[in-house]
Amino acid sequence: MKAESLAILVLATALFLSGCAQQAAQQNGNGSAQTGNGAIAESKNPQTKTIEITADGFSPGKVTIKQGDTVKWVNNSYETGRWPASAKHPTHTVYPGSGIQKCGTAGQEGIFDACRGIPPGESFSFTFNDKGSWGFHDHTDATKFGQVVVE
Numbered sequence: 001m002k003a004e005s006l007a008i009l010v011l012a013t014a015l016f017l018s019g020c021a022q023q024a025a026q027q028n029g030n031g032s033a034q035t036g037n038g039a040i041a042e043s044k045n046p047q048t049k050t051i052e053i054t055a056d057g058f059s060p061g062k063v064t065i066k067q068g069d070t071v072k073w074v075n076n077s078y079e080t081g082r083w084p085a086s087a088k089h090p091t092h093t094v095y096p097g098s099g100i101q102k103c104g105t106a107g108q109e110g111i112f113d114a115c116r117g118i119p120p121g122e123s124f125s126f127t128f129n130d131k132g133s134w135g136f137h138d139h140t141d142a143t144k145f146g147q148v149v150v151e
């Protein structure tokens, strides 16, 4: 009889605790944008900076942004397609997760690589979630390069 009471008490406690844990998880899921770590908090008001791709190269050649901001490369060249991508030519693997070998695969989404020549008048945008100083270049003319600093 006593053992039975104890078993019920243990069961009731376990149910109570699991209920609390579930509630906490739900609150966390709902409030992650506000209560997450600093990396998430900094992207609350994301900005986009534009770099023009001209016949003379990237303009400006260097931009400084905040984590979670986006850089948009616009091809204002009168030439053919321009291909902005992470350093380093020809592998493009310097930015975390990137690499030219992912172009044309399901992994192409979300890598710092246009994976094609951007025609005049069009653009390529990439959102930087990793802090650091990231070199990039024009894969169609690897003598042209620039830098994105993510703070």
Ligand SMILES: [Cu+2]
Residues within 6 Å of the ligand: 085, 088, 089, 090, 091, 092, 137, 138, 139, 140, 142
């Ligand atoms: Cu390249």
